[in-house]
Amino acid sequence: MRRAVLTLGGTVAGLAALLSFKTHSLADPAQAPSTPPASTGTSQAATNGTGYGSAAPATDKTASASPKASASSAPAAPATRTFTGAVDNTQYGPMQVAVTLTGTKITKVDVLRQTNFGAESEQIDATAIPTLTSETLAAQSAHIDAVSGASYTSAGYIQSLQSALDQAGA
Numbered sequence: 001m002r003r004a005v006l007t008l009g010g011t012v013a014g015l016a017a018l019l020s021f022k023t024h025s026l027a028d029p030a031q032a033p034s035t036p037p038a039s040t041g042t043s044q045a046a047t048n049g050t051g052y053g054s055a056a057p058a059t060d061k062t063a064s065a066s067p068k069a070s071a072s073s074a075p076a077a078p079a080t081r082t083f084t085g086a087v088d089n090t091q092y093g094p095m096q097v098a099v100t101l102t103g104t105k106i107t108k109v110d111v112l113r114q115t116n117f118g119a120e121s122e123q124i125d126a127t128a129i130p131t132l133t134s135e136t137l138a139a140q141s142a143h144i145d146a147v148s149g150a151s152y153t154s155a156g157y158i159q160s161l162q163s164a165l166d167q168a169g170a
Contacts, residue, residue, distance in 0.1 A: 095156025
């Protein structure tokens, strides 16, 4: 009977935790790319500037300037923004990262502060941080796996990364 009560309690707690989980999105509606205006299908060159179609090529100067005008109406390149995460103080020192986003895509992660508790910590960071960075770029989020043997570095990195991504979504 006691085992059944513990099992039921664990199931309820797990279900409550699962239902309260919230994901973080990088989507920024203010940065949505603008769409160019729809074409009517009739160009300046086709109508020869008079509104009537013509098989002869247009000699009007405005018709030859038309390609330049369409080039300037192309959507602008997505903005590149950098967000600095909060410092996470681990048992082996502080961890802090900065994330560079182009539009909503993570393009670069810089480690501003890393754990510094001796030579062993430096050795661990030298292998863990590149792995964490490549996983971040692949996952495009802070939902990445910790590096085995670098638990504190991984936890600090992920906390600071999530803090930076939260700023990006705000």
